[in-house]
Amino acid sequence: MSDRAKIACLGAGRMGRGIAVAFAYAGHIVEMIDIKDRSAEEFAKLKADALGEIRKTFASLSKLGLLTEADVDPLVARVSVVPASGSGTALSEAGFIFEGVPEVVELKREVLATASKQVGPDTIIASTTSTILVDDLSDAVVNPRRFLNVHWLNPAYLIPLVEVSPGKTTDPAIIDEVKTMLEGIGKVPVVCAATPGFIVPRIQALAMNEAARMVEEGVASAEEIDKAIRYGFGFRYAVLGLLEFIDWGGGDILYYASRYLEGALGSDRYRAPDVISRNMHEGRIGLRTGAGFLDYSDMDVDAYRAKRLQAMVDLLRHFDLARPPVLDRS
Ligand SMILES: NC(=O)c1ccc[n+]([C@@H]2O[C@H](COP(=O)([O-])OP(=O)(O)OC[C@H]3O[C@@H](n4cnc5c(N)ncnc54)[C@H](O)[C@@H]3O)[C@@H](O)[C@H]2O)c1
Numbered sequence: 001m002s003d004r005a006k007i008a009c010l011g012a013g014r015m016g017r018g019i020a021v022a023f024a025y026a027g028h029i030v031e032m033i034d035i036k037d038r039s040a041e042e043f044a045k046l047k048a049d050a051l052g053e054i055r056k057t058f059a060s061l062s063k064l065g066l067l068t069e070a071d072v073d074p075l076v077a078r079v080s081v082v083p084a085s086g087s088g089t090a091l092s093e094a095g096f097i098f099e100g101v102p103e104v105v106e107l108k109r110e111v112l113a114t115a116s117k118q119v120g121p122d123t124i125i126a127s128t129t130s131t132i133l134v135d136d137l138s139d140a141v142v143n144p145r146r147f148l149n150v151h152w153l154n155p156a157y158l159i160p161l162v163e164v165s166p167g168k169t170t171d172p173a174i175i176d177e178v179k180t181m182l183e184g185i186g187k188v189p190v191v192c193a194a195t196p197g198f199i200v201p202r203i204q205a206l207a208m209n210e211a212a213r214m215v216e217e218g219v220a221s222a223e224e225i226d227k228a229i230r231y232g233f234g235f236r237y238a239v240l241g242l243l244e245f246i247d248w249g250g251g252d253i254l255y256y257a258s259r260y261l262e263g264a265l266g267s268d269r270y271r272a273p274d275v276i277s278r279n280m281h282e283g284r285i286g287l288r289t290g291a292g293f294l295d296y297s298d299m300d301v302d303a304y305r306a307k308r309l310q311a312m313v314d315l316l317r318h319f320d321l322a323r324p325p326v327l328d329r330s
């Protein structure tokens with residue numbers, strides 16, 4: 001018998017299924033609980049659909065070389081779907097529960113309140129919300145000390161990052177427990193303060209809306225904008241962090257660029273935060289001054305730069321875009 005914690009997902013939708021695949025892959029037993037009120041026929045259909053998609057996902061991972069075809073059956077067998085009426089055992093046996101119902105505060109509170117009455121004393125409950133402040137949910141849970149937000153990125157079984165956002169009432173020991181568990185299944189957890197949108201949704205909602213706005217304004221087609229993201233924005237940020245790049249390009253450039261864009265596009269959504277002007281006026285503009293958002297003073301900057309450039313060259317090769325130089329030999 002495995003001593004890996006049992007997992008329960010509240011909801012068998014996109015995130016429930018993705019999280020189920022991630023945990024089953026890592027050796028955990030997962031029960032997806034369908035808490036929506038529906039007929040036996042509707043439940044049977046949902047169950048077949050969810051398990052069918054999980055099988056398809058494992059089958060595609062086998063084609064992509066992450067597992068063998070023979071692994072698919074035993075991995076799928078680790079996942080089951082139970083109706084609300086059968087949730088008692090699943091909830092009382094689960095070590096970790098991930099709530100994954102639609103992004104509606106009242107619905108999440110209702111589901112969390114009901115489920116948290118049925119869990120064991122050591123169970124940790126997490127909401128997979130993309131944006132909702134953890135403290136807007138925690139008082140719905142019977143034991144809020146063992147509750148926090150754990151935001152996975154879609155597709156959850158492939159993207160390494162998981163954002164962990166504890167609230168005012170979360171027991172600090174739980175944060176470590178969740179981090180250890182996530183690292184144990186190969187994820188890269190990042191902890192952030194209780195805030196709506198955490199780190200990634202907060203940044204990407206702005207970027208996604210701006211991309212949509214540019215389509216609306218006729219700046220470029222959706223295809224051209226996405227090409228720019230894949231070969232420029234995404235390419236660079238696969239290697240550098242956003243704040244790290246402010247330091248590479250220079251905080252002074254961002255200071256002036258923000259002022260210009262705010263005026264030229266007539267929108268305060270380009271207004272830089274105070275820290276950008278402060279850094280600029282105090283000369284903390286990045287690599288050139290030895291410090292910006294990061295501190296380079298005690299670093300072998302040439303070696304650091306070479307490492308990042310190597311990663312970009314590896315990416316160029318990955319995209320099949322690396323070329324030899326053009327040399328004019330007579
Ligand atoms: N979709 C994404 O890319 C993504 C990524 C990260 C986090 N999230 C978050 O995960 C959560 C779930 O999103 P999703 O994309 O999996 O949604 P989804 O619609 O695919 O799944 C929602 C699940 O909740 C169930 N449900 C719907 N209405 C219900 C009700 N009234 N009562 C009980 N259950 C109900 C559905 O049957 C389904 O199983 C959201 O909070 C979302 O913000 C989504």
Ligand SMILES: O=C(O)[C@@H](O)[C@@H](O)[C@H](O)[C@@H](O)CO
Pocket residue numbers: 130152153154155200201204205208
């Ligand atoms: O990063 C993710 O996978 C999700 O958090 C997002 O898809 C999310 O639903 C929001 O950023 C949507 O705006």
